[in-house]
Amino acid sequence: MISRRTMLQTASCGFGYLAMQSLCQSQAATATVGRTSLTTNAIRPRAKRVIFMCMSGGPAQMDTFDYKPQTGNKKHPGSVFPFAQRGESGLWISDLLPETTKHADRLCVINGMHADTGNHAQSFLQLHTGEKLRKRPSMGSWISYGLGTDNQNLPGFVSLNAAKPSVYSSVFLPTEFAGTPIGTNGEDMSKAMIRDISGTHLPADVKRQQLDFVQAMNRDHLDARRGDSELEGVIESMELAFRMQSTAPELLDLSRETEATLRRYRVGKKLSVGTCRPTDFGRQCLLARRFAEAGVRFIEVNHGGWDQHNDHRRDLKANCETIDAPIAALLEDLAARGLLEDTLLVWGGEFGRPGLIPDDGKDASGHNSNGFTFWLAGGGVKQGYVHGKTNETGSRAVEGKVHFRDLHATILHLLGLDHQQLTFEHGGRQHRLTGHEEAKVVHELFA
Template identity: 45%
Template sequence: MTTHLSRRQMLNRAGAGFGSLALADLLNRQSACAAQPETSTGGKAVSPLLAHPGHFPARAKRVIFLFMHGGPSHVDTFDYKPELNARDGKPLPFAKPRIQFAKTCNLLASPWKFRQYGQSGAWVSDLFPHVGRCADDITFIKSIHGSNEAHGGALLKVHTGSDTFVRPSMGAWISYGLGTANESLPSFITIAPTLGHGGVRNFGSAFLPPIHQATRIGSPKRKKEDAAPAIQNLSNDVVSESLQSMQLDLLRDLDQLKRPGIRTSADAQLDARIESFELAFRMQTEAPEILDIGQESKATNTLYGIDDGPTDSFGRQCLLARRLSEAGVRFVQVSHRYWDQHGDLRKKHTELAEQVDRPIAGLLTDLKQRGLLEDTLLIWGAEFGRTPTSQGEQKNGRDHNPHAFTYWMAGGGVKAGFSYGESDEFGFYAAHNKVHVHDLHATILHLLGLDHERLTYRYGGRDFRLTDVEGRVVDDIFA
């Protein structure tokens, strides 16, 4: 039997059909953000920084990322290559990568001796004796590799997962996925960040809500007498605290009165802006005390190398990272520059390592003594490594090498006193158990209880994630 529809019936059914398409899209967006809490309850917005669980039980609750901008030489620090030393001055016995920034010459032995440390027998060069003595707490990953040989692209790859497009940084993704453990502090803080080679994109939120971008503390170019990092415009000397509170209450009330019904994406953006105002207000009461490292004991200052020449500045940054993490900040990055020795390798790597070796070991030791290392993931790394061949005829420099470099991790659910992966006998290419940058990101997220394939955000008609369409979890390093 044929059913005839009137024009009114046809329009009514078609309209309902289009509505169902819109509903399906809205439901899909909600499922894509499964790691996020509900954005509203009873018409009242919930803070996007509210702490919430991940996809499964986490091994780590927080991250401290020690980033060595410029690319320390892995074959001169943590990746011991006896064959490189044995064949010093001889030609590389295989073809070099097609892209190199300068003419590279023959193999160059490391100017530093390597020694074995601890029960694990980890090989560490004389550049890092203090870190070497912590080797039994560390997992070394010696087969990291990326896809970009330029600082800008490599920096963005490590920080955002993309070396070409504007994408949220790793810290922003973690903030989005887990929120903060302290509502009076940001979930993501970067200390003395790299402002060149990608700039704010290295710690930005891109299309994620702006509340998830990093709060910047200090500058890599600050004067020595201003070594203690600070948050700009933290205090308000013009308006009293009570008046600020009243202003924020009024702003929130007006917002609710204006939009009593269904909330839209524009409303969500406004909520994020109001939340940032409220967070800034709350920080005025708690952040100054946390930033005041003068409360620490003399023994703690000595552990980090504070007030002791070359280690003072980075020691303060590492101590502040511990205080911020302890107070509930989810992701803290501490940057140090500039490890880019195309020449003057011996002098500059010696100077730079002296500045960071003791503070880094002090941070690891301090976290362990306070019982924080168990659920704090400490990461050390850079955008790439250096070539095992010399750059130029002076035999005192190395070019960029994204094909093999070393990261290490401690605490946060990784094995202690363990090495994973290998580069070739000279350290030019990752050779065994290779770990791509996407794999590194997937592994970090997994340790925090986040599935890198499920931690997505819908933007521009597609679901984005930190690992793009790649990434595998390196669970062999899990304790």
């Protein structure tokens, strides 16, 4: 290890520049980049990466994927939009999603989801981290920690149109496994960028030398603080930021995509109706495909405004119109490029909705954490399959119940990770994504 004194003395000599360059190159050559996967031969991985399409606010399951015929009972209005059975599998899917229905035979629908609370903030946190009250590493951070990255020039975890830092933070996991946010909730995604990785003040080779000098001092400092994961994470993050300068801007640039592709994804199309937030969801889905192709392990795509307390029909229709074609295009492209078989798509929100409140005059629906819907696709799950069910009113899961903990355990298993073995010591105890309550892998979902 090069001491700080040696470096400063060398830099002050007449031949300091060349000596400094040599020392830095030597230091950089011995640095460890990336990390080793924690997967074992005990679990055969079916997927290599995850695209999580997060619909924050609570999608109404009875008007999307969980059909409940209207019975004339004023206390139970049922599904207020038409449904039909789709594809050879006969999945019931709402008319609100005409493009997604074309991929019905690729979907694995979970109609028995349930969570611990119907409060947005707590359930949203539990969906992402497994905990509803305390700050914990996000699912994407755990997966990045467990699998490493397939591309040393990109982060293992990217959050598009990011919501809150708490749901893409690594917390006590090393900083290098935190999500990289691109855009914020509701931001114009055409202007979104990965911040603080570009600069024209110095040529690339000089910037490399400058960083090598700083990193050599950082590692010298780390020698005296072995086991300091925060400092190790900063060192890795600085290296990653430098490498990203050559790769990330090109991935964010859609100018080489064909006009036909941009139309299929509805890039640039924004809707702002009622509670719906104007977001270029199509751009997010196209970027997700590009990041998946480039080797990013976990990509989160965000769309908010599903909290339809008023104007349920109007706002739900607008939300579905916003996401429908882009998701269909993403499924189509992943399949055509041979990526769907090892890319796990996950769609859902922090809970569902119990159906319209009858006779309130507001066309309103509330929160329902006792029974709601997620769907998966690709990544080794069954196709054209429905798992679990809610009761006749859609208010609670009664068969094939899947808790967020079970969903997390299942996603990790599909990636070749054992949720009980993927742990990290912090504060004198071992932590894991699924916590210390019982969690089960839902093997019935696997192809």
